[in-house]
Amino acid sequence: MGYIISDTHRNLARLRGRLRRTGKPIVHYFHQADDPYSHMAAQKLDLLRQRYDVDFETHQVSSPDKEFQGDASRFKEWALTDARSVAAFYGTELPDKLEKPSTDTTEGDLLRRRLGHYLSATFFFEGEWYWGLDRLHHLEHRLIELGFSQEPGEICVPRPRPEAATGIDASGITLEYFPSLRSPYTAISFDRTIDLARRSGVTLRLRPVMPMMMRGIPAPRTKQLYIMTDAKREADYYHVEFGPIVDPIGEPVKRAFALLPYMQSQGKEVEYCSNYLKAAWAEGLDITTEDGLREVVERSGASWEAATALGSSWQPLLDDNVNDMLEAGLWGVPSFRVSGGNNDQPFSCWGQDRLWRVETEISRRCA
Numbered sequence: 001m002g003y004i005i006s007d008t009h010r011n012l013a014r015l016r017g018r019l020r021r022t023g024k025p026i027v028h029y030f031h032q033a034d035d036p037y038s039h040m041a042a043q044k045l046d047l048l049r050q051r052y053d054v055d056f057e058t059h060q061v062s063s064p065d066k067e068f069q070g071d072a073s074r075f076k077e078w079a080l081t082d083a084r085s086v087a088a089f090y091g092t093e094l095p096d097k098l099e100k101p102s103t104d105t106t107e108g109d110l111l112r113r114r115l116g117h118y119l120s121a122t123f124f125f126e127g128e129w130y131w132g133l134d135r136l137h138h139l140e141h142r143l144i145e146l147g148f149s150q151e152p153g154e155i156c157v158p159r160p161r162p163e164a165a166t167g168i169d170a171s172g173i174t175l176e177y178f179p180s181l182r183s184p185y186t187a188i189s190f191d192r193t194i195d196l197a198r199r200s201g202v203t204l205r206l207r208p209v210m211p212m213m214m215r216g217i218p219a220p221r222t223k224q225l226y227i228m229t230d231a232k233r234e235a236d237y238y239h240v241e242f243g244p245i246v247d248p249i250g251e252p253v254k255r256a257f258a259l260l261p262y263m264q265s266q267g268k269e270v271e272y273c274s275n276y277l278k279a280a281w282a283e284g285l286d287i288t289t290e291d292g293l294r295e296v297v298e299r300s301g302a303s304w305e306a307a308t309a310l311g312s313s314w315q316p317l318l319d320d321n322v323n324d325m326l327e328a329g330l331w332g333v334p335s336f337r338v339s340g341g342n343n344d345q346p347f348s349c350w351g352q353d354r355l356w357r358v359e360t361e362i363s364r365r366c367a
Helices: 007-019 036-042 045-051 075-090 106-115 136-145 190-200 221-237 251-258 260-265 269-283 290-299 304-309 315-327 352-365
Strands: 026-031 055-060 122-125 128-131 173-178 203-206 335-340 343-350
Touching: 007 128, 007 221, 026 036, 026 106, 036 075, 045 055, 055 106, 075 343, 075 352, 122 136, 128 136, 128 221, 173 190, 173 315, 173 352, 190 269, 190 352, 203 269, 251 260, 251 290, 260 269, 260 304, 269 290, 290 304, 315 335, 335 352, 343 352
Parallel strands: 026 055, 173 203
Antiparallel strands: 026 122, 122 128, 173 335, 335 343
């Protein structure tokens, strides 16, 4: 995975794409008629065509196969819920009901698969994929750097800015944070989440969960590769270190979780999770070994001997956390749930690219 997230890999993919160019540059857009994210993306196509001197070709596609949906029983319902919660921030609207027309999607599905992706509402440009409006700013900046913008100014679809929660008294609001120690998206957003909690004064409940693949949630290789390259791109955007990597999947992450109850008892769980994620996802420290795990514990201000002296029942803790996360309609990490303040209904979302929405929710509940 080290090569996959390297600048060399990204630059070679872009170079190969550019060398295949035979005429005017083409951005391929993959649209799914009953996908809310596609409805949002399609509303920006005319604006993009006016701004950039490239062709935008639309291809109709079907829903991703179940193995790419994560939790297929929740996938469609969550997509609509999430899209409705962010659509207005992007200046878009969603219809009351999304109906699937009878358009043939065979050619679009084949092209999407050949180019190496699985989702709809995606843009592909010369070796690189961009999902939905959330990643469109990466594509726009690339087009600008290549000289394809026809007018100066801001990009067409910037990522929404949060309604700042810095300095407010959010102590009456609870932020439940569901991270995983084996999640690249958690790794690049953990400290940003903790910073938000500290800036706002919100009551933080750290609720770690078992990694998705260790909960039986499938992740085909195509999906894993996109997640890693996208996490690296997002890490660069937020100026967060990402790589070298030591993947702690399996027994190593269970050994890490076994120490969590002790770290909680010492008030060190935040430092422990932060240091573990940095070690695994940014420093290449071998946390699969006892020496590596010991270094993480001691960095966090705890005694290795005390942490390992007694066995602890950590599995029920993680089970309770994941069950509450699933009840909120979520399955991916990192996930968030905000409750309290001037709204009786909790707000839930998942994804490091929703942290701006979490901050806005905290701010609004204090208004």
